[in-house]
Amino acid sequence: MAAESAGLGLGQAVALLAAGVVAVPLFRKAGLGSVLGYLAAGLAIGPFGIGVVDDPVAILHVAELGVVLFLFLIGLEMRPSRLWAMRGAIFGLGVVQVLTCGALLSGVALLGGLPPAAAMIGAMGFVLSSTAVIMQMLEERGEIATPGGQRAVAVLLLEDLAIVPLLALVAVLASLAGTATGEQRPAWLAIGLGLGSIALLVAAGRWLLNPMFRILAQSGAREVMTAAALLVVLGAALFLQWGGLSMAMGAFLAGVLLSESTFRHQLEADVEPFRGILLGLFFLSVGMSLDLAVVAAEWRLVAAGVIAFMLVKAIGIYGVARLFGADHREAWKRAALFAQGGEFAFVLYTAALTAGIFDARTGAAMAAIVILSMALTPLLAMAAERMLPPPEAESLDGVEAPVNLAGRVLIIGFGRFAQLVSQPLLLRGCDVSLIDPDVEMIQAAGQFGFKVYYGDGTRLDVLRASGAETAEAILVCVDKPEVTDRIVALCKSEFPLAKLYVRAFDRGHVLRLVQAGVDYQIRETLESALVFSRATLVGLGVEESEADELVADVRRRDEQRLEEQIVGGITAGRSFIRGNMETPQPTPLARPSREARPLSVETADLLDRAAAREGA
Known part of the structure; x- marks a missing residue:
C-alpha cells in the first residue's frame, strides 16, 4: 500500500510537471501569458478534468509557498527608504481603493440576495486582488519598475x-449575528x-539576520546558506501567520529587511529556483480547485457574479485611479489587472x-467566482491593452522621460554591460x-555623471522619443533575452536604416538574433571568459604569446561552430568543442608558431596523441 501511494504521488508529480511544461509555452506563444496556461493545465488534470490529481487543496497548501517566496524576492527589491517613499500610495491610494470597491461590491452582493454580513465578507474577499497573478503579469511585461507598476x-x-482587520471583522460579524463557533479572538x-x-520581525531583521548570515558564510557550507535563506523566508511567513497576518506579508517584510544586506544577491540566487517552481504549482492548484x-449547478449565479463583481470593481478602481492623478491609460490598465479576486479571498x-456567515452553497459559489475571475484576468488585460491609444512617456521621482532626443547612438538598457560599452564611444x-x-x-x-532617461525600449513611442528614427546605431544592452527579442523585432520593423548592435545571452539567443538580421551580436560573457582563461594559462606558466594563440584558436573555433549552428541548429558543430573526457578531441585550427610547454605529463600525452592523429 505504501508503495502504491508513493507511486501515485510520483505519478501526480509527473502529471503536474508535464501539464505545466506543455501548456505554458503554448499559451505564451499565443500571447495569453503563463498564468492562464497554468490555470488551464490545472483544470485539465484536476478532479474536475481528467482526474489525475484528486486533492488540489493539499497541493494548494504547499504551492502557497510559491507566493511566499515571490513576495520575498519583491521585498529584496524594496529598500526601506523606497518603501517609506511609497507610504502615501500604500496608505492613501490603497486604503481608498479597498474601501471604495468594498462598498460598491457589498451593494452588488446585497442586490444579489445575500444577507448583509455575507454580502460584506463576500465583497471584501473579492476586493483582495491576486498578488500572484498581478505580480507575475507585471514581471512578464517588465513593468514592476515603472511608475504604474510601483503604484500597483x-x-x-x-x-x-x-x-488582518478583515479576519477580525469576520469574528465581529459572527458574534453580532450569533453564529460564532469556537473560540474567537476579540478585534483589539x-x-x-x-x-x-x-514589530518583533522588524527587530529580528535589524539585529539578528545579518550576524547570522555572516557566521554561516564563514563556515563555508554552501548548502547551509541555502537552508538558512529558506528558513528566514518561511520562518518570517509562519511567524506573521501566527500573529494573524498573511504569510505573504511576512515574507515581504523579511525581504525588505534584508534588501540592504551584503548577502542580498546570494539570498536571491538561493531562493529563485524554488520560487519559480512553487509559483507555477500554485496556479496549477488554483485551476484544479x-x-x-x-459552476454547472449554479451557472446563472456564478456567471452573474463574475460579470457583476469584475465590472463594478473595475469601475471603482478606474475612478479611484483618476482621483489620485493617474491618466486614462494607467487607470484603465490597473482596472483590468485588479478586477479579479485573489488567493486571500479563500482565507477569508x-x-x-x-x-457560520457563509453556508456551503454560498462559499462554493463565491470560490468559483474568484477562480474564474483570476482565469479571466490575463484575457481582460490583453483586451484592455489593445483598446488603449499609444502610450505617453512616463516619469517618476524627478527622472526625465526622453523627448525628441537625437543622439548618433542610442543605448537601450544601462546596466553594467552598457556602462562599459559607452566608455569608448563617449571618449571618441x-x-x-x-x-x-x-x-x-x-x-x-x-551621481557618476551619466544622463540616463527613463524609458521602456519595448515601446515604439519611447523609441521614437529617444531618437531611434535618426540614430545611426541602436545598441540593445538589456539583460533579459525575451525583452531583447521584442526590441530587436520592433527596431528592425520600424527603424531599418539604423545599425543594430545587440547583447546576446547565450548561443541559442545568438542564433535567434542572427536570424532576426542584427548587424552585430556578442554573447555577454564571451570576451571576459577568454581574457579570464588567458590569465589562467599565463598564471600556470604558459608563455603569453602561446596563450594568445590558444585564445585566438578558441575564438576561431567558436566562429566556425556558430556558422555550422546557423545552418544545422544548436546541436551542430560539436567537433569544434574540446571536452575533458577520454574521447577523440579536435586539434587546433592553426598550429602554434612555437613549441608548446606542457603543463603536466597528462597534457603532454594529449598533445602527442593529437599530433599523431594530425599526421594520420
Missing part, C-alpha cells in the same frame, strides 16, 4: 495588510497581535464558512542617448 505594488501591499487582540508580530459541478471565505565624442526603465539605476548613474 503599493495597492497590493495594502491589500495584504487588510487581511487580533490587531494587537498583528502589530506586535510586525475550480469545481465544475458547482474559509473563516466566514467556519464562523559620439553623441550618445541612454534610456533605461530602472529608476534607482538612473538616479545612481546620475
Whole structure:
C-alpha cells in the first residue's frame, strides 16, 4: 500500500510537471501569458478534468509557498527608504481603493440576495486582488519598475495588510449575528497581535539576520546558506501567520529587511529556483480547485457574479485611479489587472464558512467566482491593452522621460554591460542617448555623471522619443533575452536604416538574433571568459604569446561552430568543442608558431596523441 501511494504521488508529480511544461509555452506563444496556461493545465488534470490529481487543496497548501517566496524576492527589491517613499500610495491610494470597491461590491452582493454580513465578507474577499497573478503579469511585461507598476505594488501591499482587520471583522460579524463557533479572538487582540508580530520581525531583521548570515558564510557550507535563506523566508511567513497576518506579508517584510544586506544577491540566487517552481504549482492548484459541478449547478449565479463583481470593481478602481492623478491609460490598465479576486479571498471565505456567515452553497459559489475571475484576468488585460491609444512617456521621482532626443547612438538598457560599452564611444565624442526603465539605476548613474532617461525600449513611442528614427546605431544592452527579442523585432520593423548592435545571452539567443538580421551580436560573457582563461594559462606558466594563440584558436573555433549552428541548429558543430573526457578531441585550427610547454605529463600525452592523429 505504501508503495502504491508513493507511486501515485510520483505519478501526480509527473502529471503536474508535464501539464505545466506543455501548456505554458503554448499559451505564451499565443500571447495569453503563463498564468492562464497554468490555470488551464490545472483544470485539465484536476478532479474536475481528467482526474489525475484528486486533492488540489493539499497541493494548494504547499504551492502557497510559491507566493511566499515571490513576495520575498519583491521585498529584496524594496529598500526601506523606497518603501517609506511609497507610504502615501500604500496608505492613501490603497486604503481608498479597498474601501471604495468594498462598498460598491457589498451593494452588488446585497442586490444579489445575500444577507448583509455575507454580502460584506463576500465583497471584501473579492476586493483582495491576486498578488500572484498581478505580480507575475507585471514581471512578464517588465513593468514592476515603472511608475504604474510601483503604484500597483503599493495597492497590493495594502491589500495584504487588510487581511488582518478583515479576519477580525469576520469574528465581529459572527458574534453580532450569533453564529460564532469556537473560540474567537476579540478585534483589539487580533490587531494587537498583528502589530506586535510586525514589530518583533522588524527587530529580528535589524539585529539578528545579518550576524547570522555572516557566521554561516564563514563556515563555508554552501548548502547551509541555502537552508538558512529558506528558513528566514518561511520562518518570517509562519511567524506573521501566527500573529494573524498573511504569510505573504511576512515574507515581504523579511525581504525588505534584508534588501540592504551584503548577502542580498546570494539570498536571491538561493531562493529563485524554488520560487519559480512553487509559483507555477500554485496556479496549477488554483485551476484544479475550480469545481465544475458547482459552476454547472449554479451557472446563472456564478456567471452573474463574475460579470457583476469584475465590472463594478473595475469601475471603482478606474475612478479611484483618476482621483489620485493617474491618466486614462494607467487607470484603465490597473482596472483590468485588479478586477479579479485573489488567493486571500479563500482565507477569508474559509473563516466566514467556519464562523457560520457563509453556508456551503454560498462559499462554493463565491470560490468559483474568484477562480474564474483570476482565469479571466490575463484575457481582460490583453483586451484592455489593445483598446488603449499609444502610450505617453512616463516619469517618476524627478527622472526625465526622453523627448525628441537625437543622439548618433542610442543605448537601450544601462546596466553594467552598457556602462562599459559607452566608455569608448563617449571618449571618441559620439553623441550618445541612454534610456533605461530602472529608476534607482538612473538616479545612481546620475551621481557618476551619466544622463540616463527613463524609458521602456519595448515601446515604439519611447523609441521614437529617444531618437531611434535618426540614430545611426541602436545598441540593445538589456539583460533579459525575451525583452531583447521584442526590441530587436520592433527596431528592425520600424527603424531599418539604423545599425543594430545587440547583447546576446547565450548561443541559442545568438542564433535567434542572427536570424532576426542584427548587424552585430556578442554573447555577454564571451570576451571576459577568454581574457579570464588567458590569465589562467599565463598564471600556470604558459608563455603569453602561446596563450594568445590558444585564445585566438578558441575564438576561431567558436566562429566556425556558430556558422555550422546557423545552418544545422544548436546541436551542430560539436567537433569544434574540446571536452575533458577520454574521447577523440579536435586539434587546433592553426598550429602554434612555437613549441608548446606542457603543463603536466597528462597534457603532454594529449598533445602527442593529437599530433599523431594530425599526421594520420
